[in-house]
Amino acid sequence: MKTSNYIVSILFFLAGSSLSMKAQVNEPQDSIVNQNVTVEREYKPVIQDAGKINSIPNVLDIKTVKSMPDYSNFNLPLNVDFNIHTLAAAELEREKPKETQGGFARLGFGNYFNTLADFAYPVIKKPDMRLDFSLNHLATFSEKTHSTTKGALSYDKLFKKFDFFAGVGGGHEFIKYYGNNFNRNGATNLDSLANLYPIANYSEINRTGLDKNSRNFTLNDLANDSINNTFWRFNAYGGLRSLPQSDKLRYEARINYNILNTHYGFTEHIIHSQAGFNFPIKTHRLGMDLDLYNLIYNSSSVRALNFMNAYSVFNLNPYYSIERPNWNVRLGVKSSFVFQPGAFKAYPSADVHGEWKLIPKYFDLYGGVAGGYEINTLDKILTENPYMFNETRVNDTYTPFNFFAGIKIKPLYNLLLDGYVDYRFIADQYFFVNKEYELSPLIYGANSNLYTNRFDVLYSNATLMKIGFRANYNLRNTVNVELKGAYNGWNVDQELQAWNKPQWEASLNTAVRINRNLNVSVIGFYESGCFAKMGASAVALNPKIDINLGASYLFNSWFTGFAKINNLINNPYQYYYGYDVQGLNVMVGGAVSF
Numbered sequence: 001m002k003t004s005n006y007i008v009s010i011l012f013f014l015a016g017s018s019l020s021m022k023a024q025v026n027e028p029q030d031s032i033v034n035q036n037v038t039v040e041r042e043y044k045p046v047i048q049d050a051g052k053i054n055s056i057p058n059v060l061d062i063k064t065v066k067s068m069p070d071y072s073n074f075n076l077p078l079n080v081d082f083n084i085h086t087l088a089a090a091e092l093e094r095e096k097p098k099e100t101q102g103g104f105a106r107l108g109f110g111n112y113f114n115t116l117a118d119f120a121y122p123v124i125k126k127p128d129m130r131l132d133f134s135l136n137h138l139a140t141f142s143e144k145t146h147s148t149t150k151g152a153l154s155y156d157k158l159f160k161k162f163d164f165f166a167g168v169g170g171g172h173e174f175i176k177y178y179g180n181n182f183n184r185n186g187a188t189n190l191d192s193l194a195n196l197y198p199i200a201n202y203s204e205i206n207r208t209g210l211d212k213n214s215r216n217f218t219l220n221d222l223a224n225d226s227i228n229n230t231f232w233r234f235n236a237y238g239g240l241r242s243l244p245q246s247d248k249l250r251y252e253a254r255i256n257y258n259i260l261n262t263h264y265g266f267t268e269h270i271i272h273s274q275a276g277f278n279f280p281i282k283t284h285r286l287g288m289d290l291d292l293y294n295l296i297y298n299s300s301s302v303r304a305l306n307f308m309n310a311y312s313v314f315n316l317n318p319y320y321s322i323e324r325p326n327w328n329v330r331l332g333v334k335s336s337f338v339f340q341p342g343a344f345k346a347y348p349s350a351d352v353h354g355e356w357k358l359i360p361k362y363f364d365l366y367g368g369v370a371g372g373y374e375i376n377t378l379d380k381i382l383t384e385n386p387y388m389f390n391e392t393r394v395n396d397t398y399t400p401f402n403f404f405a406g407i408k409i410k411p412l413y414n415l416l417l418d419g420y421v422d423y424r425f426i427a428d429q430y431f432f433v434n435k436e437y438e439l440s441p442l443i444y445g446a447n448s449n450l451y452t453n454r455f456d457v458l459y460s461n462a463t464l465m466k467i468g469f470r471a472n473y474n475l476r477n478t479v480n481v482e483l484k485g486a487y488n489g490w491n492v493d494q495e496l497q498a499w500n501k502p503q504w505e506a507s508l509n510t511a512v513r514i515n516r517n518l519n520v521s522v523i524g525f526y527e528s529g530c531f532a533k534m535g536a537s538a539v540a541l542n543p544k545i546d547i548n549l550g551a552s553y554l555f556n557s558w559f560t561g562f563a564k565i566n567n568l569i570n571n572p573y574q575y576y577y578g579y580d581v582q583g584l585n586v587m588v589g590g591a592v593s594f
Contacts, residue, residue, distance in 0.1 A: 102121060102122050102125065102593075102594065103119070103120055103121030103122065103593070103594055104118070104119070104120055104121075104591055104592065104593045104594070105117075105118065105119045105591065105592055105594075106118040106119075106589065106590070106591035106592075107589050107590065107591075108562070108587045108588065108589030108590075109587065109588065109589060110564075110585055110586050110587035110588065111585050111586055112140050112141075112142040112144070112582050112585055113140060113141035113142050114139070114140045114141075114142075114582075114585060114587055115137065115138070115139050115140075115141070116137065116138050116587065116589060117135075117136070117137040117138075118134075118135075118136050118137075118591075119133075119134065119135045119136075120132065120133065120134040120135075121133050121134075123153075127158075128157065128158040128159075129155075129156065129157045129158065130154075130155065130156045131153065131154070131155045132153070132154050132155075133151070133152070133153055134151065134152050135149075135150075135151040136148075136149070136150055136151070137149045137150075140582065142582070143176075143178055144176070144178050144579075144580075144581075144582060145174070145175065145176040145178070146173075146174070146175050146176070146386075147172075147173070147174045147175075148171065148172070148173045148174075149171060149172050149173075150169065150170065150171030150172070150233070151169065151170060151171070152167060152168065152169035152170075153167055153168050153169070154166075154167035155167060158243075161242075161243065162240050162241065162242055162243065163240070163241050163242075163243060164238075164239075164240055165237075165238065165239055165240075165241070165254075166236075166237065166238035166239075167235075167236070167237055167238075168234075168235070168236045169233075169234070169235050169236075170232075170233060170234045170235070171232070171233045171234075172230065172231070172232055172233075173230065173231040173232075173233070173386070174228065174229075174230050174231075175228065175229050175230075175231075175386050175387070176227060176228055177226075177227050177228070177229070177387060177453050177454065178227075178453075178579070179387065179453035179576070179577075179578030179579040179580075180453060180578035181450065181451065181452050181453055181578070182434065182450070182451040182452075182534065182577075182578065183446050183447045183448075183449065183450055183451070184445075184446045184447070184448065184449055184534075184535070185446045187578075188447070188450070190219060190222055190223035190450075190452075191223045193219050193223070193447060194218075194219035194220045194222075194223045194224075197219055197447070198218070198219070198220065199218065200218065200219050200439060200447075201216045201217070201218060201439070201440050202216065202217050202218075202219070202222065202437035202438060202439055202440060202450060203215070203216050203217075203437065203438050203440040204217075204435075204436075204437060205435075205436040205437060205438050205449075206433075206436060206456060206458065207306075208306075208392075208457075208459075209306035209307045209392075209393065210305075210306055210307060210308070211306050216440060217437065222437065222450070222452065226263065226264075228263065229262060229263045229264070229386070229390065230262065230263040231260060231261070231262055231263075231382060231386070232259075232260070232261040232262075233258070233259065233260055233261075233379065234258070234259040235256065235257065235258045235259070236256070236257045237254060237255065237256040237257070238254065238255060239252065239253055239254025239255065239274075240252070240253055240254075241253070241254075247280070248279060248280060249277060249278075249279045250277065250278050250279070250287075251275075251276065251277040251278075252274070252275070252276050252277075253274065253275045253276075254273075254274050254275075255271070255272070255273045255274070256270070256271075256272040256273075256274075257269075257270070257271055257272075258270040258272070258379060260377075260378055260379040260382070262378075262382075262390060263390075264299075264301055264390040264391075265299050265300035265301040266297070266298075266299050266301070266305070266378070266390065266391075267297065267298050267299070267300075268295065268296075268297055268377060268378040268379060269295070269296040269297075270293065270294070270295055270377060270379070271293070271294040271296075272291065272292070272293050272294075273291060273292045273294075274289075274290070274291040274292075275289075275290050275291070276288065276289040276290065278319075278321070283322075283323070283324075284320065284321060284322050284323070285320075285321040285323065286319075286320055286321075287318070287319050287320075287321065288316075288317065288318045288319070289315075289316075289317040289319075290314075290315065290316055290317070291314075291315045292312065292313070292314050292315075293312060293313040293314075293315075293375055294310075294312050295310065295311055295312070295313075295375070295377065296309065296310045297309045297310065297378075297393070305391075305393070306391050306392075306393070307393035308340055308341065310341070311338065311339060311340040311341070312338075312339040313336060313337070313338050313339070313373070313375055313396075314336070314337045314339070315334065315335070315336050315337075315373070316334070316335045316336075316337070317332055317333070317334045317335075317351060318332060318333065319331060319332025319333075319351060320332065325357075326356065326357040326360060327354065327355065327356040327357060328354060328355055329352075329353075329354035330351065330352065330353055330354065330368075331351075331352055332350075332351035332352065333348065333349070333350060333351055334348065334349045334350070334351045334370075334371065334372055334373075335347070335348050335349075336348075336372070336373035336398075338373075338396075347373040347398050347400070348400075349370065349371025349372050349373075349399065349400055349401070349402075350369045350370060350371055350401075351370055351371075352368050352369045352370070353366070353367065353368025353369075353370065353404075354366065354367070354368060361410065362409070362410050362411075363407075363408070363409055363410070364407065364408040364409075365405075365406075365407055366405070366406050366407075366408070367403075367404060367405030367406065368403075368404060368405075369401070369402070369403050370402045370404070371399045371400050371401055371402050371424075372398075372399055372402075373396060373397075373398050373399075374396060374397040374398075374399070375396050376394040376395065376396050376397060376430070378393060381394045385432055385455055385576060387453065387454060387455050387576060387579065388432075388454065388455050388456075388457075389435050389454040389455060389456050390454070392455075392456060392457060394430050394457050395428055395430065395459060397426060397427075397428065397429060397430065398426070398427045398428065399424050399425065399426050399427070400425060400427065401424060401425045402422070402423070402424035402425075403422070403423045403424070404420060404421065404422040404423070405420065405421055406418060406419060406420030406421070407419055407420075414473060414474045414475060415471070415472070415473050416471070416472045416473075417469070417470075417471050418469065418470045418471070419468070419469045419470075420467075420468055420469070421465070421466070421467050421468075422464075422465075422466040422467075422468075423463070423464070423465050423466075424463065424464050425461075425462075425463050426461070426462050426463070426464065427461055428459045428460070428461065429459065429460060429461070429462040429492075429498075430457040430458070430459055431457060431458050431459075431460070431492075431495065431498060431499035431500060431501065431533075432455045432456075432457060432499060432500045432576060433455065433456055433457065433458050433499050433500075433532070433533040434451040434452060434453070434454075434455060434456070434532065434533070434534070434577055434578065435451070435452045435454045435455060435456040436449060436450070436451050436452075436456070436535070437449070437450045437451075437452070449535055451534055451535075453578045453579070455576060458494075458495060458499065458533070459494075460492045460493050460494035460495045461492075461493045461494070462490060462491060462492045462493065462498065463490075463491045464488060464489065464490055464491075465488075465489035465491075466486055466487070466488050466489070467486065467487045467489075468484065468485060468486030468487070469484065469485060469486075470482070470483070470484040471483045471484070477513070478512065478513050479510075479511075479512050479513075480510070480511045480512075481508075481509070481510045481511075482507075482508070482509040482510075483506075483507075483508050483509075484506065484507055485504075485505065485506035485507070486504075486505050486506075487503065487504060488501065488502060488503055488504070488505070488529075489503075490503075495533075496531075496533075496536075496538055497531040497533070497538050498531075499531060499532065499533050500530055500531070500532065500541075500576060500577075501530065502527040502528060502529055502530050502544075503528060503529025503530075504526070504527065504528045504529050505525070505526065505527045506525065506526045506527075507523075507524065507525040507526070508522070508523070508524045508525075509521075509522075509523050510522040510523070516554070517553055517554040517555075518551065518552075518553050518554075519551065519552050519553075520549075520550065520551045521548075521549070521550040521551070522547070522548070522549055522550075523547075523548040523550070524545075524546060524547040524548065525544070525545075525546050526543065526544065526545050526546075527543065527544040528543040528544070530544075532576075532577035534577075539577065541573070541574055541577065542571075542572070542573050542574070543573065544571070544573040544575070545569065545571050545573065546566070546567055546569075546571060546573070546581075547567070547568040547569055548564065548565065548566045548567070548568065549564070549565045549568060550562065550563065550564040550565070551563055551564075558592055558593050558594065559590060559591070559592050560590060560591050561588075561589070561590045562588070562589055562590065562591070563586070563587070563588045564586065564587045564588075565584070565585075565586050566582070566584070566585050566586070566587070567581065567582065567583060567584050567585060568584060569584075570583045570584040
C-alpha cells in the first residue's frame with residue numbers, strides 16, 4: 001500500500017502498546033480475519049496506541065475504554081446495519097501516497113525509562129498467500145517496572161474453495177510487585193515489621209481450592225517473597241475455513257495450543273479445538289458451533305497446585321438463523337459440559353438475539369437473551385491482573401441469564417447514536433481483593449491483619465445492570481469523535497461491594513487531521529465508584545481521570561514522527577489498591593516504512 005497511508009495509519013492514534021499477541025492467543029480468528037483481508041488488499045498491519053504505559057503500568061492494556069482500534073476498512077458515513085454490538089469509531093481516511101511499501105519499524109522513548117519498539121514485515125506477499133512477521137516491545141523500567149516483548153508469525157493461504165491459516169507466537173513479560181502493603185492503619189513496610197517482630201506468624205485468610213487449610217508464614221517469609229514475576233507465553237494455531245463469499249455451506253475448523261509458564265514454576269497448557277458450520281434451508285440458515293477445551297496444569301514448586309491439574313469443557317451451540325432485508329433473528333441454545341475427575345456438570349443458557357431496521361439506515365432496534373460459561377484460565381486472569389497471588393486459579397464464571405436491548409439512531413448523515421441496557425445474573429462472580437493474613441494467635445492491633453500487594457479473589461452471586469451509550473461523529477474525514485459511557489449497577493449477594501469494579505465509566509476519543517501531514521488526537525477516560533476491601537471495611541479509590549494528547553507528522557514518504565503526553569493532569573489514581581500509575585509522562589519517537 002502507499003507510504004503515507006501506511007505510516008499515518010500506524011501512528012494516527014499514537015497511544016498504545018504493540019501488535020497484540022494476545023489477540024492471536026485467545027482470539028486468533030480476529031487476527032486471521034485481517035489476514036483474509038490482506039490476501040485481497042494491500043498489507044496494512046494494525047497498530048495500537050504508542051506509548052501509553054502508565055495505566056497499570058500494565059503493558060497489556062485490557063481496559064477497552066482506552067483502546068484505540070483501527071477500523072481501516074470501515075468508512076463513514078455509518079450505515080445502521082445488522083450488528084447487535086455497539087459500534088466503534090472508524091479511522092479517518094488517509095491521503096493515498098504514490099508508492100507501495102512492505103514493512104515498518106517504530107521506536108519510542110520517554111521519561112520513567114519508557115520504551116517502545118515495533119517491527120512488522122510481510123515475508124511472503126502474494127495475491128493468494130501471506131506470511132507476516134511481527135516483533136513488539138513496550139516497557140517501563142522505573143520503580144514501576146513492567147516489560148512485555150513478543151513476536152509472531154502468521155500464515156494465510158487462499159485456495160479455490162477454502163482458506164488455510166496457521167501461526168505461532170511467543171512472548172516474555174516481566175513485572176515488579178511495586179505496590180504498597182497495608183495493615184489496619186494503612187500502608188506499611190513488611191521489611192521494617194520483620195525486623196521488629198522476627199518470629200511473628202501470620203495465617204492465610206480465605207484460602208480456597210482443593211486444600212483449604214490455611215498456612216502460616218513469618219513476616220520474613222512475606223517480606224522476602226520474590227518481588228518479581230516472569231511470564232512466558234507460547235501459542236500455535238492452524239485451521240481451515242470456507243471463503244467469505246460462500247452462500248452454501250459455511251464452515252471453520254481450528255485448533256489452538258497455548259502455554260503459560262510463570263517464574264514460580266506453574267505451567268498451564270490449553271488445547272482448544274473448535275468447529276462450526278451452517279448451511280441454507282431455503283432463505284434461512286441452520287448451524288452448529290462446537291468447541292472443546294482441554295486444560296492441563298503442573299508445577300515444579302514444592303507446594304502443590306491448589307486446584308485441579310486437568311479438566312475439560314465441551315461447548316455445544318446449535319442455532320437457526322432467519323435473515324431478511326430489514327430484520328434478522330438468531331434462535332439458539334448454548335450448553336457447556338464440564339468434565340473433572342469424579343464430577344460432571346452441565347451449564348445451559350439461551351442464545352437468542354435479533355435486529356429490526358425500523359427505518360432502514362436511520363433507526364434500528366436490537367436485543368436478545370443470552371448467557372454462557374466462561375473459562376477463567378491462568379493466562380486470562382494474569383493478563384487482567386498480573387499482580388495475582390501466584391497460587392490462585394480463579395473459578396470459571398457462569399452467566400445463566402443475560403438480557404440486552406438497544407437502539408441505534410442516525411439523525412444526521414455523519415452521526416451515529418447507540419444506547420443500550422444490559423441485565424445479567426452471574427453465578428460466583430470473582431472480585432479482586434488484596435490477599436489478607438491474620439496474626440496467629442490473634443492479638444488485636446494495627447498489625448493484627450496484613451493486606452499484601454498480591455491479589456486474591458472472593459466469589460459471590462451477583463446481578464449487573466449496565467446502561468450505556470455510544471456516539472460517533474465524523475466530519476468530512478477530517479474530524480472523528482467517539483464518546484461512550486456506562487453506569488454499572490452491581491448487586492452483590494455475599495459481599496459489601498463489587499470490589500474493584502467501577503460504577504461509572506466514560507471515554508472520549510478525538511482524532512483531527514489538521515492537514516495532509518499533521519494529525520492530532522485527544523484521548524480521555526473516567527472511572528469512579530471503585531472500592532477495595534480492607535478486612536470488614538471498604539476503601540474508596542480515587543476517580544480515574546486520564547487525559548492524553550498526541551500528534552504525528554508525516555515528514556516524507558518513509559518517515560513519520562510522533563509525540564504523546566499521557567496523564568496530562570498528573571492524576572495519581574490506582575487501578576488496583578496499592579498500585580499507583582505513572583504521573584505525567586511523555587513519549588517521542590518515529591517510524592519508518594520500507
